[in-house]
Amino acid sequence: SPNPPPAQCGLDAAPHPVYRNLTTCLDSSTATPPSSWHPWTHKPYCTPSSSTPWCVFTRASSPAAHGLSVITTPDEASAALNPLLHALDAPFFAPEKLMLPRPYEVRDIPGKGKGAIATRRIEKGRAVLVDYASIFAVVEYPADVMREEVRELLRVAAAQLGEPEEVEGLSRRGRRGGRVAEEEEGEEGMSVMEDVMLTNSFGTVIGGKEYMGLFTDLARFNHACEPNAFIHFSETTLSMTVWSARDIEPEEEITITYTGAGLTSKERHKSLENVWGFKCQCSLCTAPPVVLKASDTRREEIRRLQDKVVELAQQGRFSKAIEAAERLFTLVDEEGLTEQMGDMYEVPARLYYHVGNLEKALEYTLKVRHEIDGYGVPGTLGEQKIEMLKGVIARIEREITNKQEREGSS
Numbered sequence: 454s455p456n457p458p459p460a461q462c463g464l465d466a467a468p469h470p471v472y473r474n475l476t477t478c479l480d481s482s483t484a485t486p487p488s489s490w491h492p493w494t495h496k497p498y499c500t501p502s503s504s505t506p507w508c509v510f511t512r513a514s515s516p517a518a519h520g521l522s523v524i525t526t527p528d529e530a531s532a533a534l535n536p537l538l539h540a541l542d543a544p545f546f547a548p549e550k551l552m553l554p555r556p557y558e559v560r561d562i563p564g565k566g567k568g569a570i571a572t573r574r575i576e577k578g579r580a581v582l583v584d585y586a587s588i589f590a591v592v593e594y595p596a597d598v599m600r601e602e603v604r605e606l607l608r609v610a611a612a613q614l615g616e617p618e619e620v621e622g623l624s625r626r627g628r629r630g631g632r633v634a635e636e637e638e639g640e641e642g643m644s645v646m647e648d649v650m651l652t653n654s655f656g657t658v659i660g661g662k663e664y665m666g667l668f669t670d671l672a673r674f675n676h677a678c679e680p681n682a683f684i685h686f687s688e689t690t691l692s693m694t695v696w697s698a699r700d701i702e703p704e705e706e707i708t709i710t711y712t713g714a715g716l717t718s719k720e721r722h723k724s725l726e727n728v729w730g731f732k733c734q735c736s737l738c739t740a741p742p743v744v745l746k747a748s749d750t751r752r753e754e755i756r757r758l759q760d761k762v763v764e765l766a767q768q769g770r771f772s773k774a775i776e777a778a779e780r781l782f783t784l785v786d787e788e789g790l791t792e793q794m795g796d797m798y799e800v801p802a803r804l805y806y807h808v809g810n811l812e813k814a815l816e817y818t819l820k821v822r823h824e825i826d827g828y829g830v831p832g833t834l835g836e837q838k839i840e841m842l843k844g845v846i847a848r849i850e851r852e853i854t855n856k857q858e859r860e861g862s863s
């Protein structure tokens with residue numbers, strides 16, 4: 454109908470400066486999108502009662518044909534999201550690393566529902582999947598936004614997509630009888646979309662704000678405590694890439710981690726059960742206790758060493774700090790955590806520079822840079838850091854050349 458019920462007109466009831474000139478409630482499916490809500494293609498649907506409007510912004514059929522719905526405030530949409538939309542359909546930044554057609558199939562996996570199984574060999578460092586979000590939903594709402602309103606925002610966010618059944622058909626922990634966190638029990642239970650979001654979305658940060666991001670292809674990748682792949686979110690293209698962390702053989706399941714890096718088994722189980730609502734059945738969690746114990750001991754040591762490196766560096770004991778850092782990297786490698794803990798290179802880069810080992814300082818500084826621009830187009834902060842690192846790298850390279858010249862002439 455061209456005149457939906459008043460609840461659909463929340464925006465008109467509480468006009469926001471960005472959309473001040475919206476005066477009529479048009480049916481989003483049939484109306485020609487007025488320029489007033491450009492670059493979104495649907496009229497924003499907003500909560501009618503809260504003091505600040507919380508709205509669904511939908512851009513139909515882009516990116517990747519399925520479209521994107523974002524639940525946020527008009528301020529956030531115009532400040533952080535609108536400027537990004539022009540880049541959504543940009544080609545993947547490293548086409549030579551992207552595997553096409555996709556090197557995996559979604560199949561049933563005993564004890565885990567569905568999962569991604571490699572159909573051909575995948576070498577380390579390849580992009581297995583680039584997936585564009587279908588829904589981003591803010592993590593926190595103010596107290597005056599009612600739960601029923603959040604449910605409605607989520608329902609509309611899904612319904613306005615090109616193929617709502619793609620998101621509504623994703624796995625749901627409630628439906629499969631998984632453990633549901635206490636605060637969600639009782640009442641009328643979870644709505645379909647609340648359940649889909651809790652079961653399948655990944656935390657992302659856009660413009661400094663946390664969002665739950667729903668990526669329908671990524672959502673089929675299961676968790677493992679020793680994963681063979683890792684995910685990387687690009688704030689610039691709003692896409693998530695699955696990268697292989699090591700060589701993966703055909704018929705192997707491709708797995709990622711849902712938890713923070715380097716957690717012990719107890720901590721992982723707590724996080725997976727409380728946050729994600731399932732009991733982990735990965736190969737490490739189902740391994741004999743002695744194997745699990747050895748892994749926990751290494752992970753505890755990793756954490757101890759991380760603190761130790763910083764402590765020694767603060768005391769000015771640089772050589773000792775480097776020794777601890779090298780031991781740390783060996784353990785991280787043994788635990789298969791190198792790709793997950795890639796942000797740990799800055800401290801050794803500085804330490805090696807301090808003790809005059811320029812080659813090693815350069816090696817680690819290049820790793821720091823790779824962490825920022827090796828997995829996608831960096832956001833504004835990343836660009837600034839890359840500029841700074843360019844200067845540092847040029848300086849170390851110059852110092853190495855000078856040193857070599859001095860050594861050559863003596």
Ligand SMILES: C[S@@+](CC[C@H](N)C(=O)[O-])C[C@H]1O[C@@H](n2cnc3c(N)ncnc32)[C@H](O)[C@@H]1O
Binds near residue numbers: 564626654674729730
């Ligand atoms: C994001 S989905 C992953 C795909 C899902 N298996 C499916 O069938 O679509 C998350 C859900 O997968 C299952 N899952 C993922 N990793 C698992 C694991 N290591 N052990 C057991 N179940 C797992 C859990 O049911 C969890 O709620």
